[in-house]
Structures are given as C-alpha cells and as structure tokens.
Amino acid sequence: MKNHPELAEQFNTDEARVNWHDETLWWVRTKRDRMSHALPEWEQLRESASQIKNNVLSNLSDYLIQFESNAKANGIIVHWAADANEHNAIVLSLLRQQGATQMVKSKSMLTEECHLNEYLEQNNIDVVDSDLGERVVQLAKEPPSHIVLPCIHKKKEEIGELFHEHLGTPKGNADPQFLTHAARLHLREKFLTRKVALTGVNFAIADTGEFVVCTNEGNADMGAHLADVHIASMGIEKIIPQRKHLGVFLRILARSATGQPVTTYSSHFKKPREGKAIHIILVDNGRSIHLGRPDFRNALKCIRCGACMNTCPVYRRSGGHSYHTAIAGPIGSILAPNLDMKKYADLPFASTLCGSCSNVCPVKIDIHDQLFKWRQVIVKEGYATSGKKVGMKVMNSVLSHPSLYRTSGKIGRWIMNHFPSVVNNKLNPWFRQREMPEPPKESFREWYQKNKKR
Amino acid sequence: MKVALFIPCYVDQFYPQVGIATLELLTKLGVEVTYPLQQTCCGQPMANSGFAHLTPNCDSLFIKNFSDFDYIVCPSGSCTLHIKEHLHDEIRPDEALSIRKKIYELTEFLTDILKVKNLTASFPHKVGLHQSCHGQRGLHLSQMTELTAPPFSKPERLLRMVDGLQLIELDRKDECCGFGGTFCVTEEAVSVKMGKDRITDHTKHEAEFITGGDMSCLMHLEGILRRQHSHVRVKHIAEILNAQ
Ligand code: SF4
Numbered sequence: 001m002k003n004h005p006e007l008a009e010q011f012n013t014d015e016a017r018v019n020w021h022d023e024t025l026w027w028v029r030t031k032r033d034r035m036s037h038a039l040p041e042w043e044q045l046r047e048s049a050s051q052i053k054n055n056v057l058s059n060l061s062d063y064l065i066q067f068e069s070n071a072k073a074n075g076i077i078v079h080w081a082a083d084a085n086e087h088n089a090i091v092l093s094l095l096r097q098q099g100a101t102q103m104v105k106s107k108s109m110l111t112e113e114c115h116l117n118e119y120l121e122q123n124n125i126d127v128v129d130s131d132l133g134e135r136v137v138q139l140a141k142e143p144p145s146h147i148v149l150p151c152i153h154k155k156k157e158e159i160g161e162l163f164h165e166h167l168g169t170p171k172g173n174a175d176p177q178f179l180t181h182a183a184r185l186h187l188r189e190k191f192l193t194r195k196v197a198l199t200g201v202n203f204a205i206a207d208t209g210e211f212v213v214c215t216n217e218g219n220a221d222m223g224a225h226l227a228d229v230h231i232a233s234m235g236i237e238k239i240i241p242q243r244k245h246l247g248v249f250l251r252i253l254a255r256s257a258t259g260q261p262v263t264t265y266s267s268h269f270k271k272p273r274e275g276k277a278i279h280i281i282l283v284d285n286g287r288s289i290h291l292g293r294p295d296f297r298n299a300l301k302c303i304r305c306g307a308c309m310n311t312c313p314v315y316r317r318s319g320g321h322s323y324h325t326a327i328a329g330p331i332g333s334i335l336a337p338n339l340d341m342k343k344y345a346d347l348p349f350a351s352t353l354c355g356s357c358s359n360v361c362p363v364k365i366d367i368h369d370q371l372f373k374w375r376q377v378i379v380k381e382g383y384a385t386s387g388k389k390v391g392m393k394v395m396n397s398v399l400s401h402p403s404l405y406r407t408s409g410k411i412g413r414w415i416m417n418h419f420p421s422v423v424n425n426k427l428n429p430w431f432r433q434r435e436m437p438e439p440p441k442e443s444f445r446e447w448y449q450k451n452k453k454r
Numbered sequence: 455m456k457v458a459l460f461i462p463c464y465v466d467q468f469y470p471q472v473g474i475a476t477l478e479l480l481t482k483l484g485v486e487v488t489y490p491l492q493q494t495c496c497g498q499p500m501a502n503s504g505f506a507h508l509t510p511n512c513d514s515l516f517i518k519n520f521s522d523f524d525y526i527v528c529p530s531g532s533c534t535l536h537i538k539e540h541l542h543d544e545i546r547p548d549e550a551l552s553i554r555k556k557i558y559e560l561t562e563f564l565t566d567i568l569k570v571k572n573l574t575a576s577f578p579h580k581v582g583l584h585q586s587c588h589g590q591r592g593l594h595l596s597q598m599t600e601l602t603a604p605p606f607s608k609p610e611r612l613l614r615m616v617d618g619l620q621l622i623e624l625d626r627k628d629e630c631c632g633f634g635g636t637f638c639v640t641e642e643a644v645s646v647k648m649g650k651d652r653i654t655d656h657t658k659h660e661a662e663f664i665t666g667g668d669m670s671c672l673m674h675l676e677g678i679l680r681r682q683h684s685h686v687r688v689k690h691i692a693e694i695l696n697a698q
Pocket residue numbers: 256301302303304305306307308309331357360361362363364365367
C-alpha cells in the first residue's frame with residue numbers, strides 16, 4: 001500500500017487541483033476565523049470545552065454506566081461493542097430481526113472507521129448514505145476525504161457527471177442547486193421506504209440518557225423519524241456529563257467546523273415513539289487502549305469538527321485520501337497509530353509541526369505535540385526505515401563531536417563547491433525542485449576566529 | 455551581562471553572514487557577546503525525526519558550552535524552541551533547566567531584554583515577513599491568527615524601526631512555508647508546493663525581499679526562488695536590522 005508521501009505526490013501531479021483544494025479549505029478556515037473572532041469569550045469557551053472533556057475522560061466508565069442506565073430507563077436499548085466487528089455484527093442482527101435488506105444512514109465517522117458499509121454489502125444489505133456529501137462519495141465508490149465535508153475533493157462538474165450516471169440528471173449540468181434538488185428527490189424515496197435508519201451521535205448526555213445528532217441537512221431526522229428502528233452508533237468518548245454542557249459544545253462545534261453559529265439541526269433524541277425502537281451501540285474499538293496512553297489520551301476529546309484539517313497546510317495540499325485512513329488530517333494522524341502503529345507509521349511524519357491545528361482545536365488537543373511524541377514512539381518500536389536509522393546515528397555522532405562536525409562541514413562545503421553534481425542530482429529530493437544553498441568559503445566559526453580572536 | 459551566541463549548525467556552515475550580522479547588531483547595541491567555539495547543534499533534526507533518544511550527547515555538549523552565561527541568544531526561533539522544550543540531562547538536570555530558561559531567540563532578546571526602542575538601520579526595500587511557525591506559535595514572537603486575542607509582533611515592531619523599509623501585507627499572515635526539517639525531503643512534493651505558495655503570496659504583493667527569523671525556512675524558499683530564476687531574495691532579519 002502507498003504511504004502518505006507517495007499519495008501526496010500523486011495528488012500534486014495536478015497543481016491546479018491542489019490550488020483549488022487549498023483555497024476551498026482555506027475559505028472554510030477564514031469563515032471559522034470570522035465567527036470565532038466575533039466572540040470575545042471564544043478562548044474561554046475552548047478552555048471550558050477542554051476541561052469538560054478532561055473530566056469526562058477521567059471518569060469515563062462512571063459516565064458510561066450512568067448513561068446506560070438513564071437511556072434504558074427512557075426505553076432505549078443499549079448495546080456494547082468492543083470493536084468494529086462486534087459493532088457491525090450488532091447492526092446486521094438488528095436489520096435481520098426486522099427482516100430488512102435496506103438501510104438509510106446519516107453521517108457517522110464511526111461507521112467509516114468500522115467499515116460498516118462494506119460489511120453490510122457483503123451481507124446483501126443495501127445501504128444508502130443520506131448525507132449529500134457522503135452519498136456523492138458512495139456513488140463514486142470512494143471513502144470520504146474529510147470528516148465534515150466528505151466530498152470536498154470533488155469538483156461540481158465531477159459531481160454532475162456522477163449524478164448523470166447514477167441518478168439520470170442531464171449530462172453536463174453542474175449547477176449545485178439543481179444537483180442538490182435531484183439528490184433530494186432521490187433520497188426522499190429512500191427515506192420513505194426504509195424501515196431501519198442509522199445515525200451517528202455527536203453528544204450523549206450521561207445525566208439524562210439523551211443523545212444529540214448535529215446535521216445541516218436534517219437527513220438524520222428524516223431517516224430516524226420515518227423508520228421503525230433507529231440505530232445510533234457512538235464512540236464511547238462522545239459522552240458529556242450534563243445537558244447544560246451542550247451550551248458550550250453546540251456553540252463551538254459549528255463555528256469551528258464551517259463558520260456557522262450553530263448546525264442547522266441539533267436534534268435531541270430521548271425516547272422512542274409508540275411502536276418504534278431506538279438502539280444505541282456504544283463502541284470501544286481501541287479507545288480504552290488509547291485512554292491508557294498518558295501522552296495521547298486527550299486525543300479522545302475530539303468532537304470531529306474538522307477545523308484541524310481545514311487549517312492544516314499539508315492536508316490542504318495532499319488531500320484527505322493521502323492519509324489512507326477513515327479520519328484524515330492532523331487528528332487522524334494522532335488517532336490512527338493507536339489502532340495500527342505499523343500501517344500508520346507514516347502519518348505522524350506527514351506534518352511540519354507548525355502547530356496551527358492545536359490553535360484551532362475547539363477542545364484544545366495538543367495535536368502537534370502528540371505528532372512529535374508519536375514519532376518518538378514509532379521509532380522506538382522499530383517502525384522507522386533502516387536508512388533513516390543509519391543516517392540519524394551518523395548525524396548524531398557528527399553533531400556530538402565538535403571537531404568531527406567541523407571537519408565534515410568543511411569537507412561537505414568543499415565537495416559542494418568543487419563537485420556540485422554530488423548533491424545536485426535527481427537522487428537528492430531537495431534538488432528536484434529546489435537549488436542547494438551556495439556553500440560559502442568559510443564557516444561562521446572560521447570567520448569568528450579570524451576576526452574576533454584577541 | 456554575559457551573553458553567548460548560539461549559531462545553529464546550518465547557519466554556521468551555509469549562512470555565516472547571518473551569524474556575523476547577529477554578532478555585529480548585538481555589539482552595536484552595547485552587548486558583549488562570546489561565541490563558544492565548541493558548539494555544534496541543538497539536536498532538533500534528530501528529535502523531530504523521532505530519534506530524540508539519540509540526543510543526550512548533543513544535549514550534554516550544549517550544556518557544557520553554554521551553562522556559564524547569563525543569556526544565550528540565537529538567530530533561530532526553531533532551534534531556540536527546541537532547546538527550551540527539550541534540553542535535558544540526567545546528570546545535570548538543573549543546569550539543563552536553567553539553560554532552557556535563559557535562551558532567547560534574537561528578536562525576543564532585542565524586544566524583551568534589551569528593550570530596543572530604535573535602531574540605526576536602513577533598508578529601502580519592499581519586504582515581506584515570513585513568520586516561522588516555531589518562532590511564532592512556539593515562542594509566541596507574534597500573535598497567531600487562529601486565536602481570538604489582541605495582535606502584536608516582535609519582529610514586525612523591529613522591522614518598523616528600519617529606515618526606508620516598507621513592510622508588505624500578506625494574504626495569509628502566518629501560513630507555514632513547508633520546510634519542516636526532514637519533512638522537506640521525506641514529503642518533498644507537499645513541502646515544495648507549500649514553499650511555492652508561500653512565495654506567491656509574497657510576490658503577489660510585490661516583495662523584493664522575504665525575511666524571517668529562521669534561516670531554515672528561508673533556505674527552503676531561497677532554493678525554490680533560485681530554481682524559478684526569481685529576482686526576489688531572502689534575507690535573515692538580523693541582516694536587515696543590521697543593514698546600513
Ligand atoms: S482534533 Fe480538534 S480541531 Fe481536529 S477535528 Fe477534533 S476537535 Fe476538531
């Protein structure tokens with residue numbers, strides 16, 4: 001499988017597209033800035049959100065048990081899934097109980113993480129993603145490239161083409177309004193005929209057993225209200241202690257995500273209506289292990305707003321798919337190694353450690369510090385390439401011996417001056433698109449000794 | 455006041471003029487500066503690549519060279535930040551800690567310790583300021599656009615003291631240039647693209663020079679500029695603040 005540098009290089013073969021991708025996401029970042037800068041209490045809100053989440057992580061098992069008993073008292077059926085397989089099997093068994101072969105699903109990054117769609121397909125269940133962006137990537141048979149804007153890598157013309165092929169819209173029509181309308185008609189039929197609907201969960205309230213789902217399209221509500229059975233899948237870190245804490249989270253979520261004051265729909269689910277059922281699946285899938293890593297546990301504070309992706313100068317220029325994991329960007333790069341350190345060893349290195357991600361994060365995750373720490377862990381666990389290891393050892397011994405350092409510096413500069421082709425060649429990744437610095441005749445130290453020694 | 459100069463390894467080897475400008479500038483401002491001759495590197499290149507466990511030798515050498523001084527001044531935000539955040543020593547933990555507290559990046563030393571109010575420098579050109587991430591977001595040399603907080607900028611304040619210098623506005627005030635240490639070779643495609651975009655923001659606003667507090671970022675931008683045969687040049691902020 002290709003790693004981040006290779007996939008990023010592939011993405012960069014079309015520079016105009018990279019520019020467009022970068023500018024589109026930068027525009028979202030700018031909207032976020034405008035919204036957050038307009039609130040004088042913004043930094044306090046971030047701090048509160050962070051503290052509430054810290055409290056949750058420190059008392060997670062208690063809150064989960066509290067949530068379970070309150071949800072049960074409300075008439076919700078609660079399931080626990082240790083991993084992706086268990087989660088998927090629970091969903092399938094619920095579908096089978098209903099004799100359903102079809103399901104609508106609103107946006108849920110957890111189900112992406114669990115690869116639910118593929119699993120259900122293999123079991124002959126037809127899944128329709130009802131979020132517009134998700135539907136687009138589903139039709140294109142691609143994974144989402146962004147957690148909030150799943151088809152941000154697609155231009156409207158490409159979407160027009162997809163809709164022409166799958167929904168029969170006229171060829172060449174790429175008018176966003178027209179296409180949205182076409183998708184709506186197509187989805188309406190699905191909403192009306194599906195007996196089972198699955199949604200994600202943004203916040204689950206321990207104190208009341210309720211949960212909240214945030215969308216802009218109202219598609220979660222449409223699905224859940226029209227179906228007989230509503231399945232809600234949530235990662236166990238989605239708990240918040242009390243309803244009043246929504247006052248913090250609902251204010252920061254949409255502002256950080258898209259620069260809106262609040263999501264268009266923030267739907268509260270408490271108990272099933274007469275004759276209907278709500279199931280909630282609490283999924284661990286590596287989260288307890290993550291919680292046990294002191295340096296990395298607070299990545300579980302994430303509320304999946306996507307702000308760290310929009311601001312990330314690398315993500316904007318490498319595209320979501322270059323991260324080869326369900327959750328891309330900076331947050332994905334600190335979550336993925338917890339699940340599979342070998343497979344995702346490249347991701348913590350796919351960053352310049354510029355720190356912009358940590359600054360936009362509404363729950364104050366120290367994302368770039370964790371990227372640095374993951375690098376140390378990955379190298380120590382033996383997942384660095386061996387070339388790199390030798391190079392680093394040589395570099396270290398040179399840099400810890402002043403005279404060796406001076407000699408190698410001198411030789412290096414001499415070689416560059418006299419045989420520039422040793423460094424100026426295609427094997428040197430610096431030189432492919434950049435000139436090497438012009439080596440000076442003397443180092444600073446040599447100058448200093450000549451000029452300053454009294 | 456005993457002040458030591460820490461010149462990062464790549465500046466020592468490739469950009470001696472930056473070390474010279476730093477030394478001359480500080481001397482002009484009445485500071486007596488010593489350059490400990492046995493210095494090499496802060497160890498950042500290894501640590502950022504995941505090899506922090508290899509740096510103890512580098513760290514103890516650093517301590518040996520610099521623990522005798524009241525202040526250590528370095529014309530690089532990135533190397534300063536690395537020492538501030540990561541220098542440690544099993545045998546001499548207190549000395550390591552004290553060095554972490556007394557190392558300063560050049561512009562913060564000028565602003566916060568020397569409290570420089572005016573300079574006798576002249577640089578009659580249009581200049582764009584590239585804020586290196588480690589200096590800005592790590593050392594807080596200037597306000598970060600992500601935060602809801604009052605603006606300030608230590609390097610900008612100093613540049614405004616230079617005669618004839620015209621500071622240009624950028625569309626993206628604090629976007630990363632894509633250098634990122636070993637990132638610049640391991641993620642070559644994205645690194646170069648980021649650098650090109652950073653340059654476009656400057657050329658679009660008619661910069662003649664790109665300046666900044668980190669020669670590493672400028673070296674990367676210079677490499678791209680020269681490949682593009684651009685007339686735009688890079689200059690470390692010490693060279694501009696010291697320009698006559
Ligand atoms: S890490 Fe922070 S900024 Fe990134 S998606 Fe999660 S909450 Fe949002």
